[in-house]
Amino acid sequence: MRAPRGSSITALGWPQEAAKRMLINNLDPEVAERPDDLVVYGGTGKAARDWPSFHALVRTLDTLRDDETMLVQSGRPVGVFRTHEWAPRVLLANSNLVGDWATWPEFRRLEKLGLTMYGQMTAGSWIYIGTQGILQGTYETFAAVAEKRFGGSLAGTLTLTAGCGGMGGAQPLAVTMNGGACLIVDVDRSRLDRRVATRYLDVVADSLDEAVSLAVAAKAERRALSVGVVGNAATVFPELLRRGVEIDIVTDQTSAHDPLSYVPEGVDPGDAPDYAAAKPDEFTDRARASMAAHVAAMVGFMDAGAEVFDYGNSIRGEAQLGGYERAFAFPGFVPAYIRPLFCEGKGPFRWAALSGDPADIAATDRAVLELFPENESLARWIRMAGERVAFQGLPARICWLGYGERDKAGVRFNEMVASGELSAPIVIGRDHLDAGSVASPYRETEAMADGSDAIADWPLLNALVNTASGASWVSIHHGGGVGIGRSIHAGQVCVADGTALAGQKIERVLTNDPGMGVIRHVDAGYDRAAEVATERGVRVPMAE
Amino acid sequence: MRAPRGSSITALGWPQEAAKRMLINNLDPEVAERPDDLVVYGGTGKAARDWPSFHALVRTLDTLRDDETMLVQSGRPVGVFRTHEWAPRVLLANSNLVGDWATWPEFRRLEKLGLTMYGQMTAGSWIYIGTQGILQGTYETFAAVAEKRFGGSLAGTLTLTAGCGGMGGAQPLAVTMNGGACLIVDVDRSRLDRRVATRYLDVVADSLDEAVSLAVAAKAERRALSVGVVGNAATVFPELLRRGVEIDIVTDQTSAHDPLSYVPEGVDPGDAPDYAAAKPDEFTDRARASMAAHVAAMVGFMDAGAEVFDYGNSIRGEAQLGGYERAFAFPGFVPAYIRPLFCEGKGPFRWAALSGDPADIAATDRAVLELFPENESLARWIRMAGERVAFQGLPARICWLGYGERDKAGVRFNEMVASGELSAPIVIGRDHLDAGSVASPYRETEAMADGSDAIADWPLLNALVNTASGASWVSIHHGGGVGIGRSIHAGQVCVADGTALAGQKIERVLTNDPGMGVIRHVDAGYDRAAEVATERGVRVPMAE
Ligand SMILES: NC(=O)c1ccc[n+]([C@@H]2O[C@H](COP(=O)([O-])OP(=O)(O)OC[C@H]3O[C@@H](n4cnc5c(N)ncnc54)[C@H](O)[C@@H]3O)[C@@H](O)[C@H]2O)c1
Ligand SMILES: NC(=O)c1ccc[n+]([C@@H]2O[C@H](COP(=O)([O-])OP(=O)(O)OC[C@H]3O[C@@H](n4cnc5c(N)ncnc54)[C@H](O)[C@@H]3O)[C@@H](O)[C@H]2O)c1
Structure with a gap:
């Protein structure tokens, strides 16, 4: 199985087509660890509950209108509702359990009953891009x-x-x-x-x-x-x-x-x-x-x-x-090395070319180098990645960008789609391991300065605000990375299809999404985050 | 403390004004059990984390623009982001903890550190209307x-x-x-x-x-x-x-x-x-x-x-x-008596008159009697409630309505605001105890037919789809009703301010929100829910 490529589509709009391609791409044998079992990566992280669910997802995405939203419950499509143009086309919730039942044995029991699946982070939210x-x-x-x-x-x-x-x-x-x-x-x-x-x-x-x-x-x-x-x-x-x-x-x-x-x-x-x-x-x-x-x-x-x-x-x-x-x-790697980046809203920004053409990624690589000429380590990465990274599935790129940077890159990519510099739309997403999208006391939120490691309001607010800002699909998962009972996290993907509406959505989502990282760390008392909020104009009511 | 009444506002729009009035109304001594401690009902169910948070909430609601959204983390406003007109004005997440930490002792430890609050159901989501x-x-x-x-x-x-x-x-x-x-x-x-x-x-x-x-x-x-x-x-x-x-x-x-x-x-x-x-x-x-x-x-x-x-x-x-x-x-009361109602998307629909005028509720009572003349038990309730129920705080009414009914009532109320039949806008919400908005294995989802009692994807999808449909404020809570570790649930409130936009939002939210109840019970294998979906046209991809 291989995602459709190129600039003609069978779905009723690019966001729907994009979700379908990325779902299928997650199961491309170049990308997935065990595609026959629908397993993408990370133990048993799956893209869809089972094959009937997979086919229903594809079928529904191909008929979904521009003002409709499909609901996905642990890899199975469970409903389609009329929403509006600014709403996501897909909303996903994967592997979530009520706290007292959030254990591996109970999860496996329910999985065996066919009631849930393990979504990991980007497996069940259709934005895994391989290694x-x-x-x-x-x-x-x-x-x-x-x-x-x-x-x-x-x-x-x-x-x-x-x-x-x-x-x-x-x-x-x-x-x-x-x-x-x-x-x-x-x-x-x-x-x-x-x-x-x-x-x-x-x-x-x-x-x-x-x-x-x-x-x-x-x-x-x-x-x-x-x-x-x-x-x-x-x-x-x-x-x-x-x-x-x-x-x-x-x-x-x-x-x-x-x-x-x-x-x-x-x-x-x-x-x-x-x-x-x-x-x-x-x-x-x-x-x-x-x-x-x-x-x-x-x-x-x-x-x-x-x-x-x-x-x-x-x-x-x-x-x-x-x-x-x-x-x-x-220690965990986050408090040891990553948290200072999170305070700036920095995290694993990524994108994929729906055309399937590596030249589109090469063009976005050049655009990123032009947009952030002062960032040397970013430039080193982009150049090395261009040379050393073999694409798996749809060509894709990742780099860490922060608050005030992601929106710039996203808007630029959308312009490049509009102008024809790119041969088809681009999807823009990220890992759930990000600045403001996860509560995971053994990893991303280990040893928070204020002791708020286990507070799970933040990833939920992240999913809600991305839904409210115009993301194309939004997901809330449980148990990714560190296992059932140990994390709650959210993902989002935007589709840059070159329309003005997409541009507005991208600007808001790619501002607010890393913005969650900034306010989450301001609230926890990190000075660097407070500086970033002040310098870059992130509004924090308790500080007003 | 008493919510402002009447038809002139200090906020920049009615949805913001409504959120502010309902927050304050939750703490009206007529409504709240212990207003000085910010406790509304249900043990320690609070409307705001602490008094500084309360004041920041009110201040922020008074300056919030029509394309902005305020984020509330367990009763404290933590950020304001630019979204768009169809987006909720407020997004709330209360009391949520990662599964392994979802216990009362850990919750209380974090509460003592000032990091969370217990939101119960409608306390922290600002739509409690008293007994x-x-x-x-x-x-x-x-x-x-x-x-x-x-x-x-x-x-x-x-x-x-x-x-x-x-x-x-x-x-x-x-x-x-x-x-x-x-x-x-x-x-x-x-x-x-x-x-x-x-x-x-x-x-x-x-x-x-x-x-x-x-x-x-x-x-x-x-x-x-x-x-x-x-x-x-x-x-x-x-x-x-x-x-x-x-x-x-x-x-x-x-x-x-x-x-x-x-x-x-x-x-x-x-x-x-x-x-x-x-x-x-x-x-x-x-x-x-x-x-x-x-x-x-x-x-x-x-x-x-x-x-x-x-x-x-x-x-x-x-x-x-x-x-x-x-x-x-x-048994619990839900499997014993309530689940058949949930299969039709029926649940505790409620509304309050922002005017403060009991005549507005009397007018909506008459409208409901006119809209559903064939429903005798509804009529008996509305008449008895009109005679026997003493209002607490802003005048309000509740009745159980299902899929295909709530949207009718909501749209009618919005028309009545537009035409001047009502003297000020109406807020329309519900309890978190509803057909498709809660996972709570000791109560709402006790003894589900397919064993999916503890699957928590549903309330999260409910919150996401309400956010995507145009609700004015949306909330995700943990631990309401049955205690920490035992439930996850979502709320929504819409504001009928008489505008055409509000009418469109209300139509979608009040269709999709009870629609979640229908699809949740279809998925669990309830025949009545499948009948309702077929008869009333709720789209279920796995059945297509
Ligand atoms: N740090 C991060 O950013 C991050 C992100 C995502 C996932 N993770 C975590 O990293 C882990 C690995 O993820 P993955 O996707 O590579 O999983 P995977 O299942 O694809 O690979 C695990 C590998 O471990 C090997 N293995 C298992 N037991 C072993 C043993 N006793 N000795 C030696 N090798 C053994 C397996 O053969 C396999 O190759 C997971 O726990 C995942 O949750 C970390
Ligand atoms: N069935 C539902 O739909 C539903 C909805 C919401 C809440 N609840 C649950 O119902 C319960 C009551 O909610 P509430 O808002 O009335 O709480 P509350 O705290 O306002 O009232 C509890 C009452 O119980 C009394 N009480 C405590 N211990 C007692 C004892 N040993 N003997 C006699 N009386 C005692 C208290 O004096 C108090 O009056 C809560 O557990 C709540 O979670 C049920």
């Missing part, structure tokens, strides 16, 4: 690590990590883009091979010994190199610690958010899905015990002086449940 | 009980209940409107006296003996009479069971949803707030033990043949936590 989506965030994070500890570059450092899946596969390239050496462990060889094919990973070693000697040599020669090795992180991490390999940075992106996706020690990855399905409780216990060993080794590296952080997969929480007490000894 | 709000629902419920068990009337029956507060105070009048005798227990004499003053309760007895003899005599003579008695329900219910008083119907509306609001046996109601604040854990344990005794007596009445139901205050859940195993032996 590039995470690459920019990972690149920014490692750049921040380099800035903080290693004089601005990772040259001469060795990073150890695990998990080379849909998101985690961005890590080796992000490290080498920052000049460093990287050793990445995955229990499933096919995941490593796939990243070599897409040029995200340089080489897969045949043994741990070979992997270590390649990585250590690269470090010594200050060469950028990424080395994959097959193994279970719960075994390999302690082994590397025992051997005393000189590792500077340690993190992890195995699918730890879901104890039925993390492969326990002693289990063959090929057998894991059946085993997890047959004996979920036993599997969970074993996975958590393995995660405890895995995290204990990470803390060991920290004690030995390495820079160690949780990369947003909830592994500390699971290791704690597995009985390891010091699991939260190292 | 009448619940009266119609209670009247409908007792009418359904009469229909089911007693040949259509409660004459010759005795109902036992407890809790004569903001919501519970509607019970005695609802029973007498249905022709029955009612004995109501409250631990706080002032609550009973207050209901006598507003004509909701006929008499307060001086002793339990007197109360019983009055009530039993009324039952014997098939006379409608309501008798209040001061006492703790956990003591009085078992005592009445022991005495073998012939009680036909038993329910309860003490503030059981919050174990710090329910007064334990042996505690003076005057001392309870301080005691609860000083020793919350001990207080909770004692309250739950009392609720266990209270519910055990209710089950005893059930075993003796009475019609017994939980009236939506979560007392069964708390009694279970208090160690009583048969707590869920009797």
Whole structure:
């Protein structure tokens, strides 16, 4: 399956056509991890509940009028209502459960009854763009690590990590883009091979010994190199610690958010899905015990002086449940590196070319470079991405932009569609991991200055204000990234179809959406956010 | 404090003025239970976080433009963004927490830090109209009980209940409107006296003996009479069971949803707030033990043949936590009586006259009688309400209307404002307890046919679609009615200011909002809902 390309449409308008193309694109085999099961990424993050729902979604999008809105409940279309031209064409709510029932076992019970699906973040909200989506965030994070500890570059450092899946596969390239050496462990060889094919990973070693000697040599020669090795992180991490390999940075992106996706020690990855399905409780216990060993080794590296952080997969929480007490000894990446960006409304802005033509992305890349000539790190990223990133599915680009920047870029793209500089409309969205769109106490809102980590009003207000500002589709999800019971988050996508109306909508949505990040951090007491609000004119009633 | 009345405004438009008046009206001493503490009803359900927030809300509403939207996070205004004319003027999210943190102790910890407030349902969303709000629902419920068990009337029956507060105070009048005798227990004499003053309760007895003899005599003579008695329900219910008083119907509306609001046996109601604040854990344990005794007596009445139901205050859940195993032996009122109405999108439609003039409500009463001449029970209610209901704060009316009815009434009211038949605009809203606006497994979504009780996508979609349809303010709350961790629900209010734009918005919102009730119940497999969808043209993609 592959999304339609080009400038002629079968839906009644571009926003509807765009939603349909992005839904299908999420299931393009180039993009999705397991398209036959409708799984896009991140464990079991799905684009639609089941195949009948998928077909009903496509059929409904093709008949939906410009003043109608389709409602999607956990990947199934449940209604169509008459709204108006400024309203979103699609509203989605995925995986949401009432608090006391918000656990994995209850979620799986309901999923088995056919009543819900796991939407992850951009899987169920139709704006996943493959591994590039995470690459920019990972690149920014490692750049921040380099800035903080290693004089601005990772040259001469060795990073150890695990998990080379849909998101985690961005890590080796992000490290080498920052000049460093990287050793990445995955229990499933096919995941490593796939990243070599897409040029995200340089080489897969045949043994741990070979992997270590390649990585250590690269470090010594200050060469950028990424080395994959097959193994279970719960075994390999302690082994590397025992051997005393000189590792500077340690993190992890195995699918730890879901104890039925993390492969326990002693289990063959090929057998894991059946085993997890047959004996979920036993599997969970074993996975958590393995995660405890895995995290204990990470803390060991920290004690030995390495820079160690949780990369947003909830592994500390699971290791704690597995009985390891010091699991939260190292920080999450957000408070450590990302929060200062959130205070400016900065986050993972992304767009895709509905034409399917890479030239359209190249043109938008140039436009971004022209719009923000003073931003050097942005320019470096855009250039490197143009050279190194292989597109998956519809050509797409991501870069981190903040309040006052996203709207500029969006309006410019819309003008380029209108003028014919681009051959078809552009969709503009973002990850749910953004400045003001998520409550997730183990990740995005970990250790907020005022203790408001678990307050979930913010992502809901974010979804409401995007709905009220003219977004083309808006979503509210539960449990993305860190698992059921641990997060609530919202997404939005706008369609730049070159019309004046789209331009007005884009201006408002791409101002208000990052604006939520600014006011959320003003309210929590961050000085930088208050400065940004004052300088850039974000209205905060309590400060008036 | 009293909301401004009349037809001249200080805000920049009627929707903004309406939000301001309804916020203030919620805190009118005639309406609110504890206005000085900003508490409107239902335990600690508040209209604003604190007084500085209240003043900022009013100030911001007075300067808010017709294309701006104010964001309210748990009773505090946190931002103002430019949106558009069709967008709501206010978006609210109250009391929401990430699932794993959605407990009373964590909520109270965050509340103490000043980070959240308890919004209940219509307290934090500014559309509480005093005890009448619940009266119609209670009247409908007792009418359904009469229909089911007693040949259509409660004459010759005795109902036992407890809790004569903001919501519970509607019970005695609802029973007498249905022709029955009612004995109501409250631990706080002032609550009973207050209901006598507003004509909701006929008499307060001086002793339990007197109360019983009055009530039993009324039952014997098939006379409608309501008798209040001061006492703790956990003591009085078992005592009445022991005495073998012939009680036909038993329910309860003490503030059981919050174990710090329910007064334990042996505690003076005057001392309870301080005691609860000083020793919350001990207080909770004692309250739950009392609720266990209270519910055990209710089950005893059930075993003796009475019609017994939980009236939506979560007392069964708390009694279970208090160690009583048969707590869920009797059903909640929704599956027992209300769900068939929900399948038609029927629910508590309400409106208030911003003029402050009772004549405006009298005119809308006549309009409703004219619009639905075939609906006899509606007509009986409207006439009785006109005679018996004392207004609190701005004059208001409530009646249950379904899909295809609410929009008709709303559009008619808007025409009446335009033509001058009404002296000022009307606000039109509803309770969060509605057909498609709530997930609450101990109340509104208890025992759904497909097991989807805890699926919380529906209220979120409801809030999103109302935001997308033109409501004037929209809210998403957590924990209303049944307590933190147990519910997620949404509200909406539209302002009929007589403009053509308001008419279009009202038509859409008041179609789509009850439409959510229809599609929610179609999806859950209710035949009646599927019939309604087919007959009245509600589009359900999976059925196409
Ligand atoms: N930091 C972020 O910004 C961010 C964003 C999204 C998701 N995440 C989280 O990152 C994690 C990874 O996401 P993904 O999309 O790559 O998941 P994925 O399921 O596509 O990949 C997980 C990988 O981990 C491997 N794995 C599982 N158990 C292992 C073990 N014991 N040892 C070694 N390898 C093992 C699997 O073989 C697989 O390749 C998830 O928990 C996700 O929620 C983080
Ligand atoms: N069924 C519905 O439609 C519905 C709607 C909203 C709220 N509720 C629930 O109903 C309950 C009552 O709401 P409210 O607004 O009237 O609350 P409230 O706080 O205004 O009143 C509660 C009353 O219970 C009394 N009380 C407390 N403990 C008692 C005891 N042990 N014995 C006797 N009396 C006792 C108090 O004195 C008070 O008068 C709440 O739990 C609320 O969540 C139900």
